[in-house]
Amino acid sequence: MQPELDCLVVGGGPAGLTAAIYLARYRRTALVVDEAKSRCAWIPSSHNLAGFTGGIRGTDLLARIRAQAETYGGRIETGSVAALKRIADGFRATLGDGREVDAAAVLLATGVIDGQPRVPHLYEAMQRGLIRVCPICDGYEVIDKRIAVLGHGAQAVGEARFIRTYSPAVTLLTLGEPMTLTVEERIELDAAAIAVIEEPVAAVAAGADQSTRLTLQSGQILDFDTLYSALGITARSGLAEMVGAEMNIDGRLIVDRHQRSSVPGFYAAGDVVSTLNQIAVAMGEAAMAATAIHNDLRRRG
Numbered sequence: 001m002q003p004e005l006d007c008l009v010v011g012g013g014p015a016g017l018t019a020a021i022y023l024a025r026y027r028r029t030a031l032v033v034d035e036a037k038s039r040c041a042w043i044p045s046s047h048n049l050a051g052f053t054g055g056i057r058g059t060d061l062l063a064r065i066r067a068q069a070e071t072y073g074g075r076i077e078t079g080s081v082a083a084l085k086r087i088a089d090g091f092r093a094t095l096g097d098g099r100e101v102d103a104a105a106v107l108l109a110t111g112v113i114d115g116q117p118r119v120p121h122l123y124e125a126m127q128r129g130l131i132r133v134c135p136i137c138d139g140y141e142v143i144d145k146r147i148a149v150l151g152h153g154a155q156a157v158g159e160a161r162f163i164r165t166y167s168p169a170v171t172l173l174t175l176g177e178p179m180t181l182t183v184e185e186r187i188e189l190d191a192a193a194i195a196v197i198e199e200p201v202a203a204v205a206a207g208a209d210q211s212t213r214l215t216l217q218s219g220q221i222l223d224f225d226t227l228y229s230a231l232g233i234t235a236r237s238g239l240a241e242m243v244g245a246e247m248n249i250d251g252r253l254i255v256d257r258h259q260r261s262s263v264p265g266f267y268a269a270g271d272v273v274s275t276l277n278q279i280a281v282a283m284g285e286a287a288m289a290a291t292a293i294h295n296d297l298r299r300r301g
Contacts, residue, residue, distance in 0.1 A: 003089050007023055008031055010033055012035075012078075013040050014065060015270030016286070017032065019109065032076040038062060039114060043061075045057055050280065080096035104300075106267070108240055108272055109282075112233040113236060114231070117131070125212075137278070146223065146226075147166075147170050148212075148227045148228070149227075150228065152175070156230040157185055171194070172189070172197070173197050174198045176198065176200030176201070199217050211223045253272055253273045255268050255273055258288055259292060269282060
């Protein structure tokens with residue numbers, strides 16, 4: 001029996017919504033199930049997405065892509081996929097409301113979850129640029145600012161060194177966690193004049209001139225123009241695990257150059273894939289995936 005959908009797209013961020021545009025224009029029956037948890041919605045203004053010289057808010061970008069998909073008949077529902085399994089002709093998904101839908105192909109575009117510091121009014125702080133998560137995205141906006149990188153692992157060290165190319169005033173705060181550094185890493189941080197503070201932060205408050213004031217456990221006060229969270233990411237790849245798709249040690253999908261996973265008919269695009277976490281990359285991967293889905297289904301007849 002032919003599945004009711006050519007493709008089920010799980011996730012409504014830039015990747016999932018871009019795929020919806022392509023699939024609709026390929027005249028494929030597709031459904032996007034979106035939990036409305038895209039990390040793109042947290043972006044106050046993206047300045048490195050081509051075509052938006054003045055920047056664009058993440059929520060505005062999502063609304064534009066969604067409207068474009070719907071213009072061509074793309075179906076987008078707010079909801080979740082609770083379970084996914086392989087069947088003879090493709091996949092059977094159990095939605096959060098209990099419905100079951102069958103699809104010949106599935107595109108996973110669920111993204112990742114950023115580890116975030118436990119501070120009050122986190123969303124508002126990110127919208128004001130006081131807390132950031134992507135130096136590739138907005139390092140240009142913090143040139144010569146006082147920057148704190150929050151984290152205690154290899155990712156935090158790498159991020160601090162990356163941000164140092166934008167500002168001479170970079171401090172690595174471990175939030176009280178012990179920092180295990182190799183001799184080489186310590187030498188590199190010292191050479192870059194990146195201070196490492198392993199003392200816990202006792203309080204966070206607004207400082208002067210839109211800065212953030214941190215009070216350490218010892219009572220020392222530090223003022224920063226922006227904080228970068230480098231507390232890691234968690235891939236939203238539970239559905240991939242259910243169907244047995246190959247992932248890396250971080251739980252992110254391993255795909256070929258057409259976004260095919262190790263499971264036939266199961267594709268992935270965006271941050272959930274082991275790649276560069278950028279909107280432009282996610283949209284490009286979605287175009288590749290949707291085109292591969294269309295052509296692979298065509299060959300199946």
